Amino acid sequence: MSKPTAALVFLIAAFSYFLFSPSPKPHYYHTLFLSSPFSDNASIASNLRTLTRRPHVAGSLANAEAASHVLSSFASSSLKPRVAAYKVSLTYPVHRSLSLTPTESSKSIITFSLEQEHLGDNPYADEVTPTFHAYAKSGDVSGPAAYANYGRVEDFAGLNVSGAVVVARYGKIYRGDIVRNAYEAGAVGVVIYTDERDYGGEECFPESRWMPPSGVQVGTVYNGLGDPTTPGWASVDGCERLSEEEVELRGDSPGIPSLPISAADAEVILKSVVGGVGPGPGILNLSYVGKTVLAEIENVIGVIEGGEEPDRYVILGNHRDAWTFGAVDPNSGTAVLLEIAQRLDKLQKRGWKPRRTIILCNWDAEEYALIGSTEWVEDNRQMLASRAVAYLNADCAVSGPGFRASATPQLDDLIKQVAKEVRDPDNTTQSIYESWIRSNNSGVIGRLGSGASDYASFVQHVGVPVVDMLFGGGYPVYHSMYDDFTWMEKFGDPMFHRHVAIASVLGMVALRLADDEFLPFNYTSYASELKKSAEDLEKEMLGHSIDISPLIKSIQDLSTAAQEINIEKEEGVKGALRVRELNDRLMMAERALTDRDGLSGRTWYKHLVYGPSKYDDYGSKSFPGVDDAIDNAKRVKTKASWEHVQHEMWRVSRAIRHASLVLKEAQFFTKAHY
Ligand SMILES: *[C@@H]1O[C@H](CO)[C@@H](O)[C@H](O)[C@H]1NC(C)=O
Ligand SMILES: *[C@@H]1O[C@H](CO)[C@@H](O)[C@H](O)[C@H]1NC(C)=O
Ligand SMILES: *[C@@H]1O[C@H](CO)[C@@H](O)[C@H](O)[C@H]1NC(C)=O
Ligand SMILES: *[C@@H]1O[C@H](CO)[C@@H](O)[C@H](O)[C@H]1NC(C)=O
Ligand SMILES: *[C@@H]1O[C@H](CO)[C@@H](O)[C@H](O)[C@H]1NC(C)=O
Ligand SMILES: *[C@@H]1O[C@H](CO)[C@@H](O)[C@H](O)[C@H]1NC(C)=O
Numbered sequence: 001m002s003k004p005t006a007a008l009v010f011l012i013a014a015f016s017y018f019l020f021s022p023s024p025k026p027h028y029y030h031t032l033f034l035s036s037p038f039s040d041n042a043s044i045a046s047n048l049r050t051l052t053r054r055p056h057v058a059g060s061l062a063n064a065e066a067a068s069h070v071l072s073s074f075a076s077s078s079l080k081p082r083v084a085a086y087k088v089s090l091t092y093p094v095h096r097s098l099s100l101t102p103t104e105s106s107k108s109i110i111t112f113s114l115e116q117e118h119l120g121d122n123p124y125a126d127e128v129t130p131t132f133h134a135y136a137k138s139g140d141v142s143g144p145a146a147y148a149n150y151g152r153v154e155d156f157a158g159l160n161v162s163g164a165v166v167v168a169r170y171g172k173i174y175r176g177d178i179v180r181n182a183y184e185a186g187a188v189g190v191v192i193y194t195d196e197r198d199y200g201g202e203e204c205f206p207e208s209r210w211m212p213p214s215g216v217q218v219g220t221v222y223n224g225l226g227d228p229t230t231p232g233w234a235s236v237d238g239c240e241r242l243s244e245e246e247v248e249l250r251g252d253s254p255g256i257p258s259l260p261i262s263a264a265d266a267e268v269i270l271k272s273v274v275g276g277v278g279p280g281p282g283i284l285n286l287s288y289v290g291k292t293v294l295a296e297i298e299n300v301i302g303v304i305e306g307g308e309e310p311d312r313y314v315i316l317g318n319h320r321d322a323w324t325f326g327a328v329d330p331n332s333g334t335a336v337l338l339e340i341a342q343r344l345d346k347l348q349k350r351g352w353k354p355r356r357t358i359i360l361c362n363w364d365a366e367e368y369a370l371i372g373s374t375e376w377v378e379d380n381r382q383m384l385a386s387r388a389v390a391y392l393n394a395d396c397a398v399s400g401p402g403f404r405a406s407a408t409p410q411l412d413d414l415i416k417q418v419a420k421e422v423r424d425p426d427n428t429t430q431s432i433y434e435s436w437i438r439s440n441n442s443g444v445i446g447r448l449g450s451g452a453s454d455y456a457s458f459v460q461h462v463g464v465p466v467v468d469m470l471f472g473g474g475y476p477v478y479h480s481m482y483d484d485f486t487w488m489e490k491f492g493d494p495m496f497h498r499h500v501a502i503a504s505v506l507g508m509v510a511l512r513l514a515d516d517e518f519l520p521f522n523y524t525s526y527a528s529e530l531k532k533s534a535e536d537l538e539k540e541m542l543g544h545s546i547d548i549s550p551l552i553k554s555i556q557d558l559s560t561a562a563q564e565i566n567i568e569k570e571e572g573v574k575g576a577l578r579v580r581e582l583n584d585r586l587m588m589a590e591r592a593l594t595d596r597d598g599l600s601g602r603t604w605y606k607h608l609v610y611g612p613s614k615y616d617d618y619g620s621k622s623f624p625g626v627d628d629a630i631d632n633a634k635r636v637k638t639k640a641s642w643e644h645v646q647h648e649m650w651r652v653s654r655a656i657r658h659a660s661l662v663l664k665e666a667q668f669f670t671k672a673h674y
């Protein structure tokens with residue numbers, strides 16, 4: 001049967017079902033959601049083109065225009081959108097200079113232009129913000145250049161960078177941690193470059209997907225989340241704010257100036273460094289002046305109210321602000337969000353109404369410090385803690401082939417189920433799931449402890465289950481001026497079918513969470529995942545007198561409680577209240593993994609199971625509190641420091657026990673009561 005005939009038969013069947021069945025089941029609408037007449041690659045491409053026409057950094061006029069585009073698209077998808085605005089502290093570059101005196105005796109100073117070459121034919125290339133690090137410290141520094149590889153803690157071992165300007169390459173850890181590590185090692189300044197070994201290929205953009213030699217990855221070097229002047233509370237108009245001095249005292253701001261530079265400039269600098277490491281004899285002179293502005297940012301929020309449980313929220317989000325044009329980061333995700341909005345609108349026109357409320361969020365100022373989502377979560381913390389079912393994130397949604405997902409583990413099963421229902425856009429003979437398990441990544445679901453995107457506050461501050469998914473992965477022109485529509489159209493997703501596919505998977509996960517009578521959470525996976533992490537920890541603790549049994553015991557309890565609630569679901573409880581009660585246990589179990597005191601020394605992070613690594617904000621850790629304590633104990637090697645490891649082990653064990661108690665049927669709620 002040819003494709004059009006199949007589509008026609010499907011439509012007739014769907015239409016007759018619609019005519020003769022008074023209220024179609026959610027499954028009928030879910031099938032429609034995935035059907036080809038519902039998906040629209042042309043509209044995705046057109047939205048992406050509009051969103052990425054001009055560079056739109058947070059706080060700019062162009063970004064406000066992009067916000068209006070999202071607002072009007074949401075409105076035309078009958079989403080009743082509103083803007084949640086915040087006043088936040090952003091920084092922009094005012095003056096940058098970098099020069100090199102190649103040898104101590106040399107008088108010829110090389111001054112770098114710090115410009116990315118205009119390649120391709122983007123008419124708005126001139127509007128790109130000069131390359132800089134957001135929240136970088138202003139200052140004039142000079143010192144011998146010293147190469148510190150990826151700038152990890154271990155890269156500084158055996159290196160004396162005291163008084164030096166560190167040259168590090170991007171690629172392994174968060175750039176804010178590179179600057180912090182350099183500062184702690186005694187450096188006076190840092191330049192970070194994109195090495196061809198990590199981001200280059202034989203040819204470069206616009207001929208191929210690779211980063212040109214003049215390309216620069218900009219980005220933030222702030223080490224906290226949210227507006228630096230309102231740590232832990234929302235930046236609403238007229239609110240309490242920290243002064244600049246108070247912000248500095250908190251220690252999340254970089255201690256030394258830094259600049260991002262190109263591979264071409266780094267090559268020149270590294271030629272002046274003895275043995276490729278230095279320090280010196282080349283002397284770098286780095287000067288940076290930034291300005292801090294209290295700017296208005298806009299989160300655009302659209303809502304589809306649930307029919308039966310309007311106070312249960314399934315939240316989908318993506319940010320809009322971009323360092324440059326943002327075709328991959330983040331507007332592939334915005335285009336996907338708008339596609340989902342459109343498909344949900346089509347479903348509503350056919351009579352569908354979700355059981356629970358679906359909220360679509362388009363965040364602002366993510367690039368600076370996940371600011372838009374963090375302020376919104378801080379603003380709505382208690383409301384979200386009592387009503388949010390899950391948060392689904394799309395950021396760099398498409399940059400190439402190959403599906404990847406990260407999630408809190410109770411969502412693993414659902415992601416796999418949905419991935420089985422959608423064809424792989426790069427090999428339509430098989431499902432995304434089949435391609436995924438055959439890929440290098442072999443169907444492994446990542447964990448979301450890191451602070452790399454807008455899911456962070458949801459899971460790490462409030463304990464909301466989260467998912468993040470994408471096609472592709474790391475891409476070479478990340479945060480450079482070449483991340484534009486041309487790059488996407490030529491290399492990222494030439495037919496926009498990967499965009500369609502990720503919208504299908506993400507949208508379907510949202511639909512299942514919004515419509516299923518019983519929340520599709522499986523905590524058995526959570527328990528197995530925790531067991532694996534605990535076993536890793538046990539190996540690490542060999543030879544130290546740390547008792548890991550409380551942790552093992554709490555995980556066993558969680559596993560039992562998870563099996564019991566799965567059986568309750570299978571047996572099918574009856575009655576709206578009883579169903580609601582069971583779902584509330586499923587929804588609230590993740591919350592129990594948070595602790596009001598948070599991680600020691602990083603109290604904003606409330607989740608005791610998933611959090612960022614202390615030395616790499618991009619690195620996700622299981623049991624981050626235990627991990628911090630182990631790091632410390634290995635360094636200071638005192639009895640008290642090892643006792644602290646044991647204390648952290650007890651804390652996480654108690655949290656996991658709380659989660660299993662939440663999952664369990666309450667004893668005074670025995671079945672006899674119903
Ligand atoms: C590190 O280098 C600085 C500056 O060159 C020097 O003063 C200091 O003595 C060195 N430290 C060590 C431990 O070698
Ligand atoms: C570094 O360069 C600035 C100009 O950009 C200049 O004012 C300053 O004197 C230089 N510092 C050193 C130590 O060469
Ligand atoms: C596409 O999928 C089929 C299995 O359905 C597999 O045999 C084939 O190798 C795949 N093609 C590519 C290019 O990966
Ligand atoms: C998969 O892994 C192999 C072996 O490590 C590597 O050569 C290949 O490039 C990888 N493929 C992708 C698509 O990453
Ligand atoms: C959408 O997909 C069709 C093929 O299914 C293709 O012909 C068309 O060029 C695509 N549209 C865009 C904008 O890429
Ligand atoms: C829950 O996950 C486990 C594996 O972790 C699996 O064996 C079980 O079938 C799943 N249960 C449901 C109801 O999906």
